[in-house]
Amino acid sequence: MKAKFSKITDVNNFVNFVSKLKGKVYLKSEEIKVNAKSIIGAMYILQEHPDDIIVEVEDPQEQKLVLNFLIEGGHIKK
Secondary structure: OEEOOOOHHHHHHHHHHHHOOOOOEEEEEOOEEEEOOOHHHHHHHHHHOOOOEEEEEOOHHHHHHHHHHHHOOOOOOO
16 A cells, blocks of 8 residues: 655654554565664655655554555544
């Protein structure tokens, strides 16, 4: 699934959310793949490729949770 982050707080909210999940979550763009639970990794990939970010979630149930979180704009809420 694709994700768009406009502000640093969006990234922070997303990392905080996925950090609570048990399974592995990644942010990918071109040849770069980072752990989505790492704020440093997330900030790095956003700096390099801000408009082409794919979220990869290994667990199918957690994938649904992340998709709903992004669709509902959970990462952009205060």
